[in-house]
Amino acid sequence: MFIVSIDPDECSGCNTCADGCPAHLLKFNGEKTEVAGEETDCMGCESCVTVCPTGAVSINEM
Numbered sequence: 001m002f003i004v005s006i007d008p009d010e011c012s013g014c015n016t017c018a019d020g021c022p023a024h025l026l027k028f029n030g031e032k033t034e035v036a037g038e039e040t041d042c043m044g045c046e047s048c049v050t051v052c053p054t055g056a057v058s059i060n061e062m
């Protein structure tokens, strides 16, 4: 099981991560992008980690 989290202090709100998320878990809230679904629905593909320019996204495997 994978758990995704976004550090709001590091997120610039570019929303690039959300565009590529196959689980549609990441949503722009008007200022920043946040985990808007069940964080455990993350498939662990790490697409969001790869595209994030600020290193704000982290994936943890349980």
Ligand code: SF4
Residues within 6 Å of the ligand: 004, 017, 020, 021, 022, 023, 024, 025, 026, 041, 042, 043, 044, 045, 046, 047, 048, 049, 059
């Ligand atoms: S690792 Fe993949 S499935 Fe999980 S939040 Fe990132 S893009 Fe979505």
Ligand code: SF4
Residues within 6 Å of the ligand: 006, 010, 011, 012, 013, 014, 015, 016, 017, 018, 032, 033, 051, 052, 053, 054, 055, 056, 057
């Ligand atoms: S790619 Fe990184 S900086 Fe851009 S919205 Fe996602 S978490 Fe924030």
